[in-house]
Amino acid sequence: MNYFLPFTKILLFCVVVFLCSLSLPCRGKDTLTLGESLQDGDTLISKGDIFELGFFTPGEPNRRYIGVWYRSFSTKLETILWVANREKPVTNLSGGALALSPDGNLIVTNTGSDVLWSTNISTPISNNQSRIVQLLADGNIVMNNSDGTTVWQSFDYPTDTYIPGMRVGLDLQTGVNQVFTSWKSKTDPAPGNFTLGIDPGRSTQLFVWDGRRPRWRSGRWNGQIFIGIEKMIPTYMYNFKLSNYDLEGKMYYYTGFNVSHRYMISWDGTDQHLIWSETIRSWTRFFAEPTTPCELYNRCGNYATCTEIDGKAGLEPSCTCLKGHIPAKETEWNNGNWTSGCVRRVPYKCEKEGNNGTDGFWRMQRVKLPDSSVLEPVVMDEAGCQASCLNNCSCKAYSYVSGIGCLVWGVHLVDMHIFTHGGNDMYLRLASIELGQSKKKSAVVIIVAVLVSSFALLACTYLLWRCLKRKKEKILIYELMPNGSLDTFLFDDEKKRQLDWRTRYKIIEGIARGLLYLHRDSRLRVIHRDLKVSNILLDEEMDPKISDFGLARIFGKDDNELNNTKRVVGTYGYMAPEYAMQGIFSVKSDVYSFGVLLLEIISGKKISTYYNHEFSLYLLGYAWKLWYENNLIELVEPAIRETCSIAEVVTCVTVALLCVQDHVNDRPTMSTVLIMLESGTAASMSPRQPSFAAIRGPTNTDSSTFELANASITVFTGR
Known part of the structure; x- marks a missing residue:
């Protein structure tokens, strides 16, 4: 009776194979x-x-x-x-x-x-x-x-999505442009109003069009980034390549195959870069344009720049005519209708006297360069670029950009945005009468600057000679940071009001980018080991710079990730647990310090602040408690509570708590931190309570808070 069992199994297998050969549902x-x-x-x-x-x-x-x-x-x-x-x-x-x-x-x-x-x-x-x-x-x-x-x-x-590995672009011979077209709505894949593609004018720019009207542009490609995107860093593009042409006469863009990245033009006209995060098992938005008012094409009209300011409903555009220009329609301009742009107030000198006129140039900084530039391929340096523009009366401005070369503008200057950081210098042509007063002021400034610099140089030379005379030492030299260190603002009752939420958020992002550079993008990997508020310097634009590398350790790219030392150096409160207790340090030690720093920036309180609470909490524990109770507004510096973005506060505090996790492997890398800050995806994550959150503090005080003694650089030596 059981003799037929093997035969039955064989027959059943053959039937399955036969059925699979007739139909497609077979997996694979x-x-x-x-x-x-x-x-x-x-x-x-x-x-x-x-x-x-x-x-x-x-x-x-x-x-x-x-x-x-x-x-x-x-x-x-x-x-x-x-x-x-x-x-x-x-x-x-x-x-x-x-x-x-x-x-x-x-x-x-x-x-x-x-x-x-x-x-x-x-x-x-x-x-x-x-x-x-x-x-x-x-x-x-x-x-x-x-x-x-x-x-x-x-x-x-293509439809609306670019998959890494695709090679899509513009045929320079036929003019056929392969563009991505958005969905009509979230649930309707029919072709929508928005398209994304390469500039048909061959300028190596990407454009988003609303119908036939430009909605956004990326700026030219310099070999690493698109220069018209303010927050772009080379890592955003992940091996992105844009070729001017190939043997078939095509301009195309291409990235190496990577299943965790995709780019798309969304139904609302936003160009997005999405990254798959295994940690949260979700797609996160790493990059999106346009998302702010000044990123929209030519928001302020011709010959005007757009700057973003904080308004009641968020960021708002503020338009300014270029130097030497006035509103084309002053009444409309004063009422906030800037579409007519600006016009030149005084004709160029060369228009009256030919190319022998005495026109000059006004330097503009941190500019998203205007559209419709022309590349001068034979000009090899900035001096030649200036001469080329000056000798052509129709040239309205020039810029010499690293990785691109000499760009000149002979048509209207459109779509200009003044960045908070980044951007390029542009030199605007003006008649000599427009520059005369400025030149006199500049001469006075230059004379004073030379005198001050000479005195400072003599003083520094003398001090350097005295140091070298005593002992041969390596000396770190920094650029002048006029606003000093971050702690002088955070913990001063008057100065802290200058740090509105937008400025604090900019500082947070700037520090994160700086650490990412040290940990991953520099030639050698640098672990700072003493990251704290007093080691963050602020320039005149309140952009942060990481300083004091006296305790830093430098490693090769292939060196071991974890390192051990018997001399534990750093500052109490900022040290990661494994470093303070065992002397083990890595890039994740800096990540821990960044988390502490982030909480201090948000709260305006020092890490050593003790809260006289039934749980005897310090700042880390207090932050986690408020996060757990969904009451993070209480953590925010009172001076900025009414103007801060609650969503961004939640993101920042969650990122901070993830950074101060007890175990090294539970902390994100700085690249992940940047992704979470940009995309806001951290808000959905659940950090564990830090062990140092509930250290028993003093109980013999009636005040609600007090400060523990500040520990500066500390050295522990094992017995």
Whole structure:
């Protein structure tokens, strides 16, 4: 009786194999051949199990579309990367199919065999060849003849998402521009109003268009970043390359394949860079433009700059005419309608006297350079760039940009934004009468500056000679930071009012970028080991600079991550537990110090502040308690509570608490910290209570708070 059991198993296996050969639901199939069809409910799965092709419904259940999505990340609807029948959905829930037609086209049909979408290629299948469709491991759908010739691929027809590995761009010979087109709405993949692509004018800029009108532009590509994006750093682009042209006469952009990154033009016209975070199992928005008023194209009109200021409803634009220019329509301008822009007040000298006129240039700093610049390829330095512009009366401004070269403007100066940090210098052409008064003032300033500098140089030389005479030492030299250290503002009852929330947030981001550079982007990895408020210096724009590297340790890129020392140096309160107790330090030690620093910036209180509470809490514990009770507004410096962004406060405090986790592996890296600050995703995370949060403090006091003694640089020596 049991003799038939093996035979039964073999027969059952054969039946399964036979059925799989007739239909597509078998898991892992990535191809479609002539005569086969992909029915609703079936899918193709790429090698590596990363991408999936099939039917999906984004909104109304009676609308079905063929698309590609990430199989391994999040849910299907969060990561639709490509859509075939965007304009004609299948309306019969069980009647859609994707198939290879007899003429060799890939088509989407409904129950009545109506063709809703087709690849529309005119290359027929020859008698001695076959054709196959395959979903590749990089998410590309390719249609190949049996000889390996590719006759069509989905990467040539993008929808709204750029997948790393795609090569998309502008054909310089035909003028055909491969652009990304947004969805019509969150739930409607039909083509929307917004497109993203390379500037047809060949300027190496990316544009977002609203219909035919520019909505946003990136500025030119300098080989590492787009210079018109204020917060962009080279790491944002992750091996992004933009080629001026190739052998086929195309300008294209390309990034190496990386499944954890994608770029898209969203339905609301925002260009976004999204990164998959394994820590929180979610896509986070690492970068988005435009998101502020001045990022919108030509917000202030011609010959005017846009600067963002804090308003009642958030950031608001403030427009200013360029030097030597006045509003074109003064009444409208004064009423806040800046669309007419500005006009020149005095003609150029060269317009009256030819090129022998005495025009000059006014230097502008931290500028998002205007649109419609022309590259002067034969000019090799800044002096030549100035001469080239001065000798051409139609030249209105010039800028010499590292990685690009000499840029000149012979048309209207449009779409200018004054950045808080970054940007480029631009030299604006003005008639001599506009520069005369400024030159006199400049001469006085220069004379005074020379005298002061000479005295300072003599004093420094004398001090340096005295030091070297006593002992040979290495001396750290810093640029002048007129606003001094951060602690002089944070803990001073009068000065702290100068640090509004926007300034504090800028300082937080600046410190985070500085640490990221030290930990990852510099030639050698630097661990600071004494990061604290008194070691953060502020320049005239309140931009932070990390200082005092006397205790820093320098390592090669390949050196061991964890290091040990018997001499524990640093400052009480800022030291990570493993460093203070065991002498073990790493980049995560600086991350811990950054978390403490972040809480001090938000609260305006020193880490050593003790709160006379039933739990005897210090600042770390008090912050965690308020976070746990969802009452973080109580942590914020009282002087800025009414104007701060609650969402940003929650993000910053959560990031701080993640940074001060007890265990090294539970703390984020500085690159992750920047992602969380930019995207706001930290607000959904749950940090553990720090062990140092509830250290028993003094109990014989009636005051609500008092200060523990400040410990400066401390040295522990093991016995």
